[in-house]
Amino acid sequence: MGLLDFFRSNNRKQNNDYKKATYEKGPFMIKCPFCFKKFKTDQVVFRASHSEKGDPEYEKTIDELLNHYNRKIGKGILGEINPIVKPEGLPESSKIRVDGVLIEIRDKYDINTSERLCPYCHNELPVTSGRGPSKIISVVGASQVGKSVYMTTLLYVLEKYTGERIDASLIAGSSAYNDEIRENQERIFDKNIMLDPTPKQHVEPLIENLKFKNDKIPPITLIFYDIPGEGMTDKGYIDKHGEHIKNSDGIIFLVDPLQMRALRKKINLTNRELKGDFTEKYQEPKDIIVYLFENFISKQSHEKTSIPTAVVVTKSDMLKSLNDEEYIIKNSNIFRNYEHEKFFNLNEYENIDGEVRKFLGKVDSPFKGAMDTYFGVTGYFAVSSLGCNPQNLQIDSSTNINPLRVDEPFLWLLYKMNYLDGGRE
Structure with missing residues (x-):
């Protein structure tokens, strides 16, 4: 700390109007930037990075939640797209976390996906969601x-x-x-x-x-x-x-x-x-x-x-x-x-x-x-x-x-x- 910084710091501390920032503490709830609902980090769902014919869980499908959101705001609806994977059905060893936040999964085909979605509207979440406010x-x-x-x-x-x-x-x-x-x-x-x-x-x-x-x-x-x-x-x-x-x-x-x-x-x-x-x-x-x-x-x-x-x-x-x-x-x-x-x-x-x-x-x-x-x-x-x-x-x-x-x-x-x-x- 330089001399000027020292005097600035002390002058500010002596002043009753000095306000020290106080930060929110984790874990952080996620607020969806699209539907604005709040949920815990482990409640996210993922868009599978592939589809598999003959497997009902992994076939392409109509995403009704996403289309409901799109209709509500006047956007075009989508046809069949890759399915949703819910992490609670996977073993813990298939879940990848950073700073305690679930950011990626390996599905039952041992294929990774990191496209995290809001569980309520199925829009893709920002990559930093859950790691801070x-x-x-x-x-x-x-x-x-x-x-x-x-x-x-x-x-x-x-x-x-x-x-x-x-x-x-x-x-x-x-x-x-x-x-x-x-x-x-x-x-x-x-x-x-x-x-x-x-x-x-x-x-x-x-x-x-x-x-x-x-x-x-x-x-x-x-x-x-x-x-x-x-x-x-x-x-x-x-x-x-x-x-x-x-x-x-x-x-x-x-x-x-x-x-x-x-x-x-x-x-x-x-x-x-x-x-x-x-x-x-x-x-x-x-x-x-x-x-x-x-x-x-x-x-x-x-x-x-x-x-x-x-x-x-x-x-x-x-x-x-x-x-x-x-x-x-x-x-x-x-x-x-x-x-x-x-x-x-x-x-x-x-x-x-x-x-x-x-x-x-x-x-x-x-x-x-x-x-x-x-x-x-x-x-x-x-x-x-x-x-x-x-x-x-x-x-x-x-x-x-x-x-x-x-x-x-x-x-x-x-x-x-x-x-x-x-x-x-």
């Missing part, structure tokens, strides 16, 4: 708020910069997820092209693994859900595809400045193809709360959710053009990047939280009031995924893409989940 994070917001761009940039920053600062590493949950993430990041950071809007269809979760260098801290399976903006205000769509929201461990609620009626005519839109008042084009942030309330908050105790919710004003770089200190001062923390290192700095958080709360209270008090009423645990943030304003889906190649504070809402959620120390400097 699973945390579902829902990213919500209206259409055009920039959810897909934010998620792409967030993962980019977490992988390349933030992970090292908090002594951790973030990697994709599988090669398929890795290919999708890499393609989106190359499009933005290498080709300077914006992502296409997320189509209004079933949304698959994006699964990531967060592993700390300290082996005493269990790895976290992060399950991100990003609902298309158009689906957020469609009750039928939310009923079918939004079950993950009420099962979330954390919510990132994105708000576009252009959704705020008071700002639309004030923000400089000279670099946009369309000019003027976007009243018809943009939904109000409070509209999203109405649908969240209808979908699950109304069914909670006291009609209030305790799920930690990060309220995030996106495209914060656009606020510089306001030139109106009634709303935001020119030297605001919103326009200054900050890197939380080793621990979550509560002083810095309280500064940005206070500024954004005050800002939203001025420009959209109905939304701010609804958040205070229906959400019990909130933190307020402002981010810029690109640090610049794209035009016609193109990012000026002469402009450096400079994400601003994009990781802060996620780190706050980690802090609230007791996976990141909190302190002051």
Whole structure:
């Protein structure tokens, strides 16, 4: 430990606001990222890696549970596929465990299979399920708020910069997820092209693994859900595809400045193809709360959710053009990047939280009031995924893409989940 680290450590310990992270202890229940049911690690089932004609247990068959799930969410049903193998019918010598978790079996044909499935919906589980906790994070917001761009940039920053600062590493949950993430990041950071809007269809979760260098801290399976903006205000769509929201461990609620009626005519839109008042084009942030309330908050105790919710004003770089200190001062923390290192700095958080709360209270008090009423645990943030304003889906190649504070809402959620120390400097 260096001298600076020593003084930092002692100063934090002397401060009553210092919060030491406390981690969940194993064995860990598995939470299915698809049907959200919880079960013990030994309750998993496996998809056989082969089929055998003439053996009723190993012939190809229709998977009714998987097809029931697919019908429910509007996906196509499957024909005959390899059968399900239940591990309880096998001797213990045929079960392979890592860290006490059943991850693979050898079936009666002495053939290995490692495709673990949820026993309730028969979807394939993440490879790390059961070896640490699973945390579902829902990213919500209206259409055009920039959810897909934010998620792409967030993962980019977490992988390349933030992970090292908090002594951790973030990697994709599988090669398929890795290919999708890499393609989106190359499009933005290498080709300077914006992502296409997320189509209004079933949304698959994006699964990531967060592993700390300290082996005493269990790895976290992060399950991100990003609902298309158009689906957020469609009750039928939310009923079918939004079950993950009420099962979330954390919510990132994105708000576009252009959704705020008071700002639309004030923000400089000279670099946009369309000019003027976007009243018809943009939904109000409070509209999203109405649908969240209808979908699950109304069914909670006291009609209030305790799920930690990060309220995030996106495209914060656009606020510089306001030139109106009634709303935001020119030297605001919103326009200054900050890197939380080793621990979550509560002083810095309280500064940005206070500024954004005050800002939203001025420009959209109905939304701010609804958040205070229906959400019990909130933190307020402002981010810029690109640090610049794209035009016609193109990012000026002469402009450096400079994400601003994009990781802060996620780190706050980690802090609230007791996976990141909190302190002051």
